Amino acid sequence: MINTSERQHPTTSPDTEPDAKDRSAMPEAVIKLEGLTKFYGKSRGVIDLDLEVMPGEVFGYLGPNGSGKTTTIRMLLGLIKPTDGAATVMGIPLATDSVQIRRKIGYIPGDPVLYGNLTGAEYLEYTANLRGGVDWRYVTKLTERLECDLSRRIDTLSKGNRQKIAVIHGLMHKPELLILDEPTSGLDPLMQETFEEIIREIKDEGRTVFLSSHILSEVEALCDRVGVIREGKLIAVEDVATFKSTQVRTLQIDFGGPIKSEDFSNIEGIRNLVVLERSLRCDIIGSLDALFKKAAQHEILNVTTDEPTLEEVFLAFYNDGGETDDAA
Numbered sequence: 001m002i003n004t005s006e007r008q009h010p011t012t013s014p015d016t017e018p019d020a021k022d023r024s025a026m027p028e029a030v031i032k033l034e035g036l037t038k039f040y041g042k043s044r045g046v047i048d049l050d051l052e053v054m055p056g057e058v059f060g061y062l063g064p065n066g067s068g069k070t071t072t073i074r075m076l077l078g079l080i081k082p083t084d085g086a087a088t089v090m091g092i093p094l095a096t097d098s099v100q101i102r103r104k105i106g107y108i109p110g111d112p113v114l115y116g117n118l119t120g121a122e123y124l125e126y127t128a129n130l131r132g133g134v135d136w137r138y139v140t141k142l143t144e145r146l147e148c149d150l151s152r153r154i155d156t157l158s159k160g161n162r163q164k165i166a167v168i169h170g171l172m173h174k175p176e177l178l179i180l181d182e183p184t185s186g187l188d189p190l191m192q193e194t195f196e197e198i199i200r201e202i203k204d205e206g207r208t209v210f211l212s213s214h215i216l217s218e219v220e221a222l223c224d225r226v227g228v229i230r231e232g233k234l235i236a237v238e239d240v241a242t243f244k245s246t247q248v249r250t251l252q253i254d255f256g257g258p259i260k261s262e263d264f265s266n267i268e269g270i271r272n273l274v275v276l277e278r279s280l281r282c283d284i285i286g287s288l289d290a291l292f293k294k295a296a297q298h299e300i301l302n303v304t305t306d307e308p309t310l311e312e313v314f315l316a317f318y319n320d321g322g323e324t325d326d327a328a
């Protein structure tokens with residue numbers, strides 16, 4: 001296991017850790033997983049997850065398809081039972097009261113199942129009445145910002161427009177904890193941006209967000225910390241800033257005139273440098289500053305970069321600065 005729950009959230013870092021007598025003043029984790037495990041028959045869901053998400057954090061839960069994100073979230077919601085281990089959500093143990101948990105939180109699934117024969121407005125009114133405590137002005141505001149048409153029957157809407165209704169449904173009662181399972185799947189880039197703005201406002205209000213995603217850039221844009229799940233195991237929990245500083249990018253620069261290989265070979269973080277007469281291609285870890293300053297001494301015609309795959313990010317993280325242990 002690599003560098004996971006040993007790393008403390010800033011609010012509980014050793015520098016600020018209060019004396020034992022003040023421990024009661026320490027914030028309680030909003031989500032706490034202890035050895036949480038799920039097998040579907042013999043097949044792996046998630047294995048031995050340990051994690052604490054603290055109040056006011058936006059926590060990214062990053063992993064490729066099939067890694068176990070939805071399985072984790074469905075256990076937190078009490079929709080499926082763990083095979084082993086335990087968890088609390090807002091202080092409530094999963095085993096005792098999942099209805100109470102679902103009342104308190106906001107949940108946005110990536111593939112919402114809504115009542116198709118209702119209009120968006122009917123669905124939101126119905127669920128708001130069941131829940132109580134919904135300020136309809138906030139619903140109207142969200143509807144406008146997400147450019148959502150609530151007058152149409154849900155089963156006539158496109159996937160993205162159905163997703164918008166699920167987003168409003170998850171947010172409308174202003175929950176203290178939001179659990180979001182790939183919430184932007186189906187939203188176009190403009191709406192993804194609006195959604196990100198809304199999440200930042202929620203963070204500014206001190207509420208807590210647990211957001212699953214397989215898109216690194218989304219997690220980077222929104223989250224304070226990221227937990228990486230692969231093949232059912234939590235393999236890293238890191239500050240997003242640390243993650244970014246070890247990120248590897250593949251870059252190609254095309255120049256207006258000839259360049260020399262030796263001008264670029266000593267730049268910090270550069271790997272796999274290939275220099276042709278008027279172009280270079282390389283992998284670079286961390287800051288691009290030194291490379292771009294050197295490149296700017298020539299005429300630059302074009303720059304292309306590839307967003308790294310999760311696999312590349314993990315490898316860079318573990319090989320260059322990430323803490324590892326013998327078991328890794």
Ligand SMILES: Nc1ncnc2c1ncn2[C@@H]1O[C@H](COP(=O)(O)OP(=O)(O)OP(=O)(O)O)[C@@H](O)[C@H]1O
Pocket residue numbers: 040043044045046063064065066067068069070071072214
């Ligand atoms: N109902 C089920 N029965 C059997 N296996 C399941 C079931 N649900 C999930 N799994 C398995 O559990 C593992 C984790 O799946 P999960 O849906 O949690 O992944 P995910 O990270 O949410 O993936 P995605 O990014 O595709 O949504 C996968 O191997 C999947 O096949």
Ligand SMILES: [Mg+2]
Pocket residue numbers: 069070071181
């Ligand atoms: Mg999923």
